[in-house]
Amino acid sequence: MWEFTSPRTIVMGEGALEYLRDVEAKRALIVTDKVMHDLGFVSKVSSYLEQAGVEVEVFDEVEPEPSIETVVRGGELAKRYCPDLIVGLGGGSCMDAAKAIWVLYERPDLSVEEISPLVKLGLRKKAKLICIPTTSGTGSEATWAVVITDAEERRKMELASREVVADVAILDPELPSSMPPKLVADTGLDALTHAIEAYVSQWRNDFSDALAIKAIQIVFEYLPRSYRDPSDGVAKEKMHNAATMAGLAFSNSQIGVAHAMGHALGALFKIPHGRSVAVFLPYSIEYNSSEALDRYAEIARAIGVDARDSEEAVSKLVEAVYGLLREVEEPCAVKEMGIDRSSYEQRLEDLVERAMQSTATIANPRVPGVEDYRKLFLYAYDGKRIDF
Ligand SMILES: [Zn+2]
Known part of the structure; x- marks a missing residue:
């Protein structure tokens, strides 16, 4: 039920x-x-x-x-x-x-x-x-x-x-319409992360799926426009609707590992919520894909990716997420956020512990333990592709 x-x-x-x-x-x-x-x-x-x-x-x-x-x-x-x-x-x-x-x-x-x-x-x-x-x-x-x-x-x-x-x-x-571009990017990427995490969550259902996939399509199409041109009323309206749809999706499914990590990073290094979760999004897709390959492939196809098989589709989805992050001038790795390596490494155990305590991964397709989280945080710092 x-x-x-x-x-x-x-x-x-x-x-x-x-x-x-x-x-x-x-x-x-x-x-x-x-x-x-x-x-x-x-x-x-x-x-x-x-x-x-x-x-x-x-x-x-x-x-x-x-x-x-x-x-x-x-x-x-x-x-x-x-x-x-x-x-x-x-x-x-x-x-x-x-x-x-x-x-x-x-x-x-x-x-x-x-x-x-x-x-x-x-x-x-x-x-x-x-x-x-x-x-x-x-x-x-x-x-x-x-x-x-x-x-x-x-x-x-x-x-x-x-x-x-x-x-x-x-x-x-x-x-x-009065949001500065940086806030447009931060918040729009938060919506994207909600929708993608909701779509692959183990608690997903037909209702959350429909809202998530539409929200993802809207974000890929309209976030760059909304970011570039504050007077683009159509893009603003579309993004406003997409954020609510993504909210409905995750509220009736669940968020995932990018949010668990983003909450930890945001709390310790005072990074805005959307930016701190979105930086982990590509890594979370690669990490989860062993358990949710076909789901991510469906997302890829929904945004117009052409691929021979699911592996290729997911790798192109990860590229598309990086592409979107770059288009709206957001960091693709933690090292690009002005956090120096030594203070990050000093707090690594704290980051891991906070992520472990998060309820966000209850229904994540793959549930990370301490060692996986350590690696995820380090790989995401350097911008390294996930290989475990
Ligand atoms: Zn969020």
Whole structure:
């Protein structure tokens, strides 16, 4: 038995934000950050909500990779303000913080760490959740994932619950139009990694497959355009949709080894999420291909690769991923990220240990042990092809 969970409503396309004009609620708490203020998005969302007769309060203290302390503060505000609608506005950090704040508000007896697929949360007794992404990558608007950082231990907690999937996701292509190119590349590659990992996961299913493969096709076709030309509205809209589709795919399948490694690298060396997972993507494909050759070959064919057999298709897929990374000027190996070898090697055991603790590889086609992880991290540092 398998459950497919998604937002009840996904509003997309030009003018999607206007959906808020007809929202039914009394008091909304917008969970966001200062950048959203400066870009004018908070006032735009507030004004639509006010047109619907909704009172608005704003919590704009979310930092990149939100900490436990931040969401606890947001939870306290929610308990005082008593909203019947929570709006997560921003990138993955803002939306993940909104989910966690929502849980703390509805379940004051719980702590953030207790958010788990195994715990019945009983949400939606006090409020509903609308997520409005302003980047095109994390897919948080459609997923069950909540990534909160334990700042003291520099550890990313990979929390999840089907109940935290938003009621409504609003995909307005005007919002990601203001992303700088580097952020377009980082977030777009995160979406690609979600989709490819979801497609080969052992928990994949026909529904996640369909969303993953379409998202992969869109990213290969439109990410370079979106990166090169900020005014390319078609590419921006396509990438915005692809990110949500990839989110739906992995949320109903699972991510994999590139995310396990990327979370470790990102936490220890402060690398943005998308960049830190995407750098491991080609290596993860080569590593997994002994167990998932035909699945990767299907992906290769879906993006137009012509090959005699599955081996050739997968090797061309790896080349295509490297090609895309270069096209959007992202690193193809860890050594290109400004991390010197000695500090990387010094932290190798820590990287391996963190990756081993990650839940991302539960359903990975090939489950790495300590020795494999050591080699994977070292090969990916040098840009060496996987031969084990
Ligand atoms: Zn990701």
